[in-house]
Amino acid sequence: MLLRALCGTHHCEILSYCCMNTLKRAAATLLIMSALVLHGCSRAADTRYEASFLDVFDTVTTITGYSPTRGEFTALARHTHDLLARYHKLYDIYCDYDGINNIKTINDNAGVRPVRVDSEIISLLLFAKREYEATSGAVNAAMGSVLSIAREYREAGIIDPEHAELPPMDMLIKASQHCDIDDVVIDEGSSTVFLADPLMKLDVGAIGKGYAVERVAAALESEGVTSLLLCVGGNIRAIGGKPSGTGGTACWNIGIRDPDPESENQQLLCVEIKDGSVVSSGIYERYYTVDGVQYHHIIDPDTLMPSRYFTQVTIICRDSGVADALSTAVFNMPLEEGMELIENLKGTESLWVLRGGGLVYSSGFGGYITGT
Numbered sequence: 001m002l003l004r005a006l007c008g009t010h011h012c013e014i015l016s017y018c019c020m021n022t023l024k025r026a027a028a029t030l031l032i033m034s035a036l037v038l039h040g041c042s043r044a045a046d047t048r049y050e051a052s053f054l055d056v057f058d059t060v061t062t063i064t065g066y067s068p069t070r071g072e073f074t075a076l077a078r079h080t081h082d083l084l085a086r087y088h089k090l091y092d093i094y095c096d097y098d099g100i101n102n103i104k105t106i107n108d109n110a111g112v113r114p115v116r117v118d119s120e121i122i123s124l125l126l127f128a129k130r131e132y133e134a135t136s137g138a139v140n141a142a143m144g145s146v147l148s149i150a151r152e153y154r155e156a157g158i159i160d161p162e163h164a165e166l167p168p169m170d171m172l173i174k175a176s177q178h179c180d181i182d183d184v185v186i187d188e189g190s191s192t193v194f195l196a197d198p199l200m201k202l203d204v205g206a207i208g209k210g211y212a213v214e215r216v217a218a219a220l221e222s223e224g225v226t227s228l229l230l231c232v233g234g235n236i237r238a239i240g241g242k243p244s245g246t247g248g249t250a251c252w253n254i255g256i257r258d259p260d261p262e263s264e265n266q267q268l269l270c271v272e273i274k275d276g277s278v279v280s281s282g283i284y285e286r287y288y289t290v291d292g293v294q295y296h297h298i299i300d301p302d303t304l305m306p307s308r309y310f311t312q313v314t315i316i317c318r319d320s321g322v323a324d325a326l327s328t329a330v331f332n333m334p335l336e337e338g339m340e341l342i343e344n345l346k347g348t349e350s351l352w353v354l355r356g357g358g359l360v361y362s363s364g365f366g367g368y369i370t371g372t
Contacts, residue, residue, distance in 0.1 A: 046243060051077035056088040057209045059233030066227065066243055076225070083219055084232065087212035090121055091204050093144070103202050107144065111198020116191055124204060124211050125186055125193060131207060131325040132181050135341070138329035140301055142184055144201025145175040150299050150306075157288035157295075164290045172304040175199075179301075210279055210324020213237045217320065234280055237320040241274040253370060254278050259312040259353055268353070271368040273316065279323035281331045282312035282353075300332045307332045312353040316368055317345070326350070335360060 046066040051073070053061050063080050067073035089097045093104050101117045109115050128141035149167045157164030178199040185194040195202070204211075213230055217237045220228060227240040229252050241249030251272035258268040259282045271278060283296035283306075300307040313331045315323040330338040330350055342350045342362045349365040 049073040053081055056084040057232055062231040064229035080216065083216045084212060087215065090118055091124065091208040091212060093203055103204060106193050106195060107201045110195035110200050114192035114194035117193055119191060122186060122188060122191055124208065125184060127211055127321060128207055129181060135329035137301055138332045139206050139325045140179060140181060141202055141204050141207060142181040142200060143179045143301060144203035145178045145199060146172055146304055147203045147299055148201060149175055154288050154297060157290065161289065164288050166290055176304055206328040207321060207325045209233060210235045211321035214320040235320055235324055236278045238273050238276055256280060256314055259284050260357065270370050272370045273368065276316060276318050277320040277323040278314065278316050279320065279327045280312055280314040281327040298328060298331050309334060310352050311355055314351040317348040
């Protein structure tokens, strides 16, 4: 994961979960460990618990909280899992699910017919259009035709490194002619989505996970959850703070991973947050090597190749969906352009890790950094 919650753990208990990984797995487990966060009101006897599972958004999800009993925390963890699993199925671009029209269903019907979908898909795609405009196209959920080619070559290169190669530029350019987000036709009244271009594909990988985390956090808050830490593959969203031991709450400490795999320290620095999100995009999780050069998964819409500006970008703001979109968008911008964007967004800060290893902060980012 790009980010990790700092916590202690004790013994663990494994609870079986039936689930489906959208790519490769057919089952996973929910892991409960006494040691971590809180729902409802804090009490002196509350114990810190942590739950982890592997079957949503093809990544590790960790829930951290305090509760008076393991059973109460387990119930909250299961409920949170089920909320995330629903969004996972809705936003999946790879797999079909009985009784569900999802993003894959929309792609399968490009140029054929409008698809009636859940309101949460409509909301996601409206959000995608807003973020496209806000970032001048630096994050584009309609780039699936290009991203699918890049993914195919990357996965082939990982499987067979000796024959790894870059996608032909003419193939990418041809695919880029089918990425006009205006061709995503949304009818809110009938709750339908139609891709007017038959060769278009949606890919919500840059926004879907963060948006889902934000929606789940909002649902939990509406149900009375006042303190919880969600980490979905590095997309971290804090509901409130953690119990301070004096009747109040303290900030959550979030360690930001060093993107340099040869660094002696796994952690680049630590930040403190309450009621906010920390999201990073980096080059070291999904990449392959061609002729001695590493190529990662974050594709610059302008060059149609992996962005070469930074090794990592971290965003701190209230909304996890916005943070997710911005972490990709800013990663794809020159530093000056990204800095201007962030400085004009209220309550939003960013950290850039330069390719030479240097760090650049937006004006307010330093206020989140802690020494512990």
